[in-house]
Amino acid sequence: MNTKNGFSAEDIFSQPQPPLLLVISAPSGAGKSTICRQLLKNNPDLVFSVSTTTRPPRAHEEEGVDYHFVDEGKFEAMIESDEFLEWARVHDEYYGTSRSAVLNELERDNDVMLDIDVQGGDQIRKLYPAAVMIFIVPPNMEELERRLRARATESEEEIERRLTNARDELQAIHNYDYVVVNDTVDDAVAEIESIRCAEKLRLHRIKKGLPEL
Ligand code: ADP
Ligand code: 5GP
Numbered sequence: 001m002n003t004k005n006g007f008s009a010e011d012i013f014s015q016p017q018p019p020l021l022l023v024i025s026a027p028s029g030a031g032k033s034t035i036c037r038q039l040l041k042n043n044p045d046l047v048f049s050v051s052t053t054t055r056p057p058r059a060h061e062e063e064g065v066d067y068h069f070v071d072e073g074k075f076e077a078m079i080e081s082d083e084f085l086e087w088a089r090v091h092d093e094y095y096g097t098s099r100s101a102v103l104n105e106l107e108r109d110n111d112v113m114l115d116i117d118v119q120g121g122d123q124i125r126k127l128y129p130a131a132v133m134i135f136i137v138p139p140n141m142e143e144l145e146r147r148l149r150a151r152a153t154e155s156e157e158e159i160e161r162r163l164t165n166a167r168d169e170l171q172a173i174h175n176y177d178y179v180v181v182n183d184t185v186d187d188a189v190a191e192i193e194s195i196r197c198a199e200k201l202r203l204h205r206i207k208k209g210l211p212e213l
Helices: 009-014 032-042 072-080 099-107 118-127 141-151 156-175 185-200 203-207
Strands: 021-025 051-053 067-069 084-090 093-098 112-115 132-137 178-181
Touching: 021 032, 021 118, 021 185, 032 112, 032 185, 051 072, 072 084, 072 093, 084 099, 084 118, 093 099, 093 118, 099 112, 118 156, 132 156, 132 185, 141 156, 178 185
Parallel strands: 021 112, 021 132, 051 067, 132 178
Antiparallel strands: 051 093, 084 093
16 A cells, blocks of 8 residues: 555565666776776676777777777668667767667666767767766876877877867766766776665665666
């Protein structure tokens, strides 16, 4: 029987916890991929959404693990056939999130993590307002530049493009629920794990069923 405010004991104790969609964004070089890799290592129950991109693979990157690498023609055909939950042009390349992969994992009750740019974050927030939006920032702009150069995966021109874009990307911070400063990787990872844990306990999530995407 329902109580005065609309909850019965059965409601409270029998509700399944819906899975979380975690959106992680950051200016390029802030350390997002490093943090996501560590999060996946620490939390084998967390599923990474492997994006599709037209960007060429970096030396250490693996097809199907870091990205699905395709050419522009293939990406545009995938846009046409509505295969993306969101997609965007970032640093002059295409990047997109597979609709079916994300939906399948959420339907299996798995928490899914998206490593996407701020344009993608904006699309996901509109499509699914219950997404948990996390923005990672470097300690300062000098450190961002130092990290981009130390990674040594882009040309000078590409580094300059990413640094210019970083200033615009920072303006999107207002779209996010949480800000994590990547000073040390371990601290940043621990903070994101705390966010995930707290979000799973929020009452409004316990009341809701599966997201409709
Ligand atoms: P993003 O995915 O945001 O573009 P990466 O994860 O590739 O960034 O990190 C950029 C560079 O900075 C890499 O060389 C990485 O090893 C380094 N890095 C990441 N986090 C830290 C940190 N907390 N302190 C120092 N260097 C870091
Ligand atoms: P990188 O080339 O450094 O791997 O990624 C460049 C930017 O593209 C990063 O901000 C990254 O988060 C973003 N990105 C990666 N995958 C996707 C995606 O599927 N969709 C969108 N919108 N951005 C993505």
